[in-house]
Amino acid sequence: MASISDVVGVQQKSIGQPLKHSLKFFFTTSSEVKNFPDFVVVGLVDEVPLGYCDSISNTAEPKQDWSKKMIEDDPQHLEWYTQRCLLNQYNHKAQIYILKQQLNQTEAVHIFQRMNGCEWDDETGEVNGFVQFGYDGEDFIAFDLKTLTWIAPKPQAVITKHQRDRDRPNNEMWKHFLTQRCPELLKRYLALGKSSLLRTEFPxxxxxxxxxxxxxxxxxxxxxxxxxxxxxxxxxxxxxxxxxxxxxxxxxxxxxxxxxxxxxxxxxxxxxxxxxxxxxxxxxxxxxxxxxxxxxxxxxxxxxxxxxxxxxxxxxxxLLLLAVCITGVFIWRRRDNGFRPTNSSDSSSSDPSSVKDAALN
Incomplete structure (x- = not known):
């Protein structure tokens, strides 16, 4: 069985390789965390924050001059992101509730996360995509784009893997987003922000x-x-x-x-x-x-x-990254292309319906 690192490793291999661009979305949903939004999502183009939304504002907010100009020219694009923000917020909060019930957990701090996106090589045209879920800072389940099946890194997630493997329409939806919709968005953003995103500056x-x-x-x-x-x-x-x-x-x-x-x-x-x-x-x-x-x-x-x-x-x-995006991924860090463990174990199951809108499409 392929590992989660094999599937999502594409996001780190971009470092040191020319001509690859990426669009990534990071989601963090939390419970019992004081003075912090219980839902945060951020989009990044080539690691630069594109936009941000949380459960306090409930409105997608562009973070670059070029993305602000894009919203001015196409208000429906902002509305689309705002709707995705709200819908994912409700679904991910339900995920935490379900997981706490399944694991018989108390009302302590718990974190549910998702990261998904794509990479595009503007020289070869090659496209790669990834989807990964985590719970309390540990790998939970990931999507294998080649086989359209899910990878369970631990026995507790096998039930969820089988559930999602059987949901072929949902897996086809993920394939469409990762190979079609996501690259289209990435190319659009690169064209709009080329003066800053495609620049070269020496240190x-x-x-x-x-x-x-x-x-x-x-x-x-x-x-x-x-x-x-x-x-x-x-x-x-x-x-x-x-x-x-x-x-x-x-x-x-x-x-x-x-x-x-x-x-x-x-x-x-x-x-x-x-x-x-x-x-x-x-x-x-x-x-x-x-x-x-x-x-x-x-x-x-x-x-x-x-x-x-x-x-x-x-x-x-x-601090800038915290203000813009790291608030959405404060548990997730690169650790063998996965989630960093906290004080909680992996989940045994997850509601398949929560990813019906998961690709932001």
Whole structure:
């Protein structure tokens, strides 16, 4: 049986590969979470927030200048998203109620999530799609687009898998959305927002070190698009040991930042010249290579404030993402292309009717 990672892994493989674009929708429904909307959905084009809706406003809200212009020219598009927001909200809240009853759970904090979308290669025309559900931060069930069947990662979800496998019309609906409707929307959004979504911006790259004994961090900020890779290499060969890769974060201006740390505790000063940091931006031929040179490392040893800028930039970027979209996926993080476990187990079943409108179509 194929794994969930096999099905939804397409969303991470885009990093480092040129010419692939994505449209993704993230849903989070919660119960007993104070001071937080109990339903949030966000759409992203190439990881850039397209629009947002939650159970407080109950109205879809565009988040980019080009998406606002799109709504002005086509008000029905906004109405369509708003209707989908309301319908999914009611269905997903019912899901949590059903799962709590099935698992005999108390009125504690519970999270039900869904992520679905598509990727399109504008060179080959290849389209891939994914649908995945999670409960309390763990994988629950995912759709296999090739076989039009569902994958259950745990025995508790097998009943739901069989229910949904038998619902052929619903599975065909998912196929249509993932292979037809979603790519059509993606192409439309790329055309409308091409001045920003299809731009290329190169980063500034710095070497940072907190103390002389700390790892050296190669930090790149201000690049676009997010499809980028950064790594350390020695004598021209990529390093995998003593290296720690950070996540790609969103900056306040819509660009991205990332870092990769190198532990030099076992490296002699004479060997430093053999190391270099490489930044690769998808679709760009030439890489940015930064030699490991002690004279160019920025450090706060004996000073204050020098290393705070990248950190602040990351915090601002995270806060922006929180305000725009991460509120919709605050439990979901990339962990083998799945959901991160919390303090609750997987579900045993789910109401198949809840995905009748699940594709936002």
């Amino acid at each position: 500034s790259v710095s070497l940072l070190q907190k103390t002389p004994s700390s790892p050296v961090s190669c930090h790149a900020t201000g690049f676009y698009p997010h499809r980028a890779m950064m790594f350390w290499r020695k004598d021209g060969e990529e390093l995998h040991e003593d290296v720690e890769h950070g996540e790609i974060l969103l900056n306040h201006d819509g660009s991205f930042q990332m870092s990769v740390d190198l532990n030099l505790s076992s490296v002699t000063p004479e060997d430093w010249r053999r190391y270099e940091c490489v930044f690769h931006l998808s679709g760009v031929k030439d890489d940015i290579v930064t030699k490991l040179d002690k004279t160019v490392i920025r450090t706060n040893c004996g000073k204050t404030g020098i290393l705070t800028l990248p950190v602040i930039g990351g915090v601002v970027g995270l």
